[in-house]
Amino acid sequence: MLNYLWGFMIIIGIIVGVFKGNIADVGNAAITSSKEAVTLCISMLGIMAMWTGMMQIARKCGLVASFTKALRPIIRFLFPDLPKGHVVNEYIASNMIANILGLGWAATPMGLMAMRELKKLNADSDIASFDMCTLLIVNISSLQLIPVNIMAYRSQYGSVNPAEILMAGIIATCISTLAGLIFATTARRLRRRNNRRG
C-alpha cells in the first residue's frame, strides 16, 4: 500500500514541479524535509519517553491490570458470543487498554493474538465472525485518549498550548467509537435475525 502511495507522491511531485517551474524547490525540499524529520524525532524522543515511562509505572503498580478488569463487563456486552473465562477476553481487554493509553505498539500484538483465538472459536473459517468485525471496528474507530505524538508535533511546530486540543479530541474519539459500536451491534443483530429466518 505504502509502496504505491509514497511512490506516487514523489513521481507526481516531480512532474508537477517540472511543469510549474518549481523543480529547484523540489530538490531543496527533499533535503530540508529529511533533516526536519530527524529534528522532529529528537524532540519526540523526549515526549514519547516521558509518556512510556509514566505508563511503565502505571503498569507496575497494577493500574493497567485494574483497568483491564474494569473493562470486563463492557467486553461481555460488546462481544456476547465469547465463552466466559476464555483467554481471548484478556487479549481483547489488553488490546483496548493499550489503545486507550496510546500504546499502539503494545496494542497490535495483543489484537493479533485475539484475532487468532477468535479464528479458532470460529471453527477456522475464513469468513470473519461477528466478534472479529466488532474488534476491528473498535480498533479503527480509535480509542486513544491522549494523542502523545500529535502533541509532540504541535509543540515542535511552535504551538503555544499543545495540550489545548486534548478534551476536544477525547470528545471526537468517543463519538467515532460510539458510532462504530452502534453500527457493529446493530449489524450483528440484523444479520442474526436474517440468519434465523433463512
Next chain:
Amino acid sequence: MNFIIYVSNYIMPFIFFYIIGLGLLTKTPIYDEFIKGAKEGFKVVIDILPTLIGLMVGVGILRASGALDLLSKLLEPITDALHFPSELLPIVLVKMFSSSAATGLLLDIFKEYGPDSYLGRLVSIILSSTETIFYTMAVYFMAAGVKKTRYTLAGALVATLAGTIASVVITNLVF
C-alpha cells in the same frame, strides 16, 4: 466553550498525579520503572524515524512542487459543498490507507498554517479521533487468515465519518 480548553490543561497533570500517587502508595520503585519505560519510548521513536524521513521527503516534494495546492484547488468544489476545508481532505483520505503518510501531511499543515490556526487545530483533532482503516484491516485479518470481512469496512467508514464530522463541529464550537 472555554471550559473544554480549560479541562484540557488539567488532563495530563492529573494523569501524572494519579499514576505517581498510586505508585508511591503501592511502594512501587517509581523512578526505576520510569527509566525502564522511557527506554522503551526511545525504541518506539527510533522505529518511527525511517518512515518519518521517507514520508516527510515525499510530502515536502509534493508541497514544494505546488502539487498540494493544485490538489486542494481541484477538491475545492467538493469540499465547499461539504463545508470542509479543502486543505484537509487529502489528509482524511490518506489516513484511511496509511497513518504515517497522514502524519507527513499533518506536519505540512503545521508548517504552512501553524498548529494553533483553525486548520492546525482541526487536523490535530481529526487525526486523534480516527485510525487507519485499510492498514489495520490488512494486518489483523491477514494474521487470522480471514478473507471475507463482512461489514467491517462499512463500520470502520461510519466511525471515521462520525469522528471527522464531530471534529469539525467541536472545533467550530470550542475555538
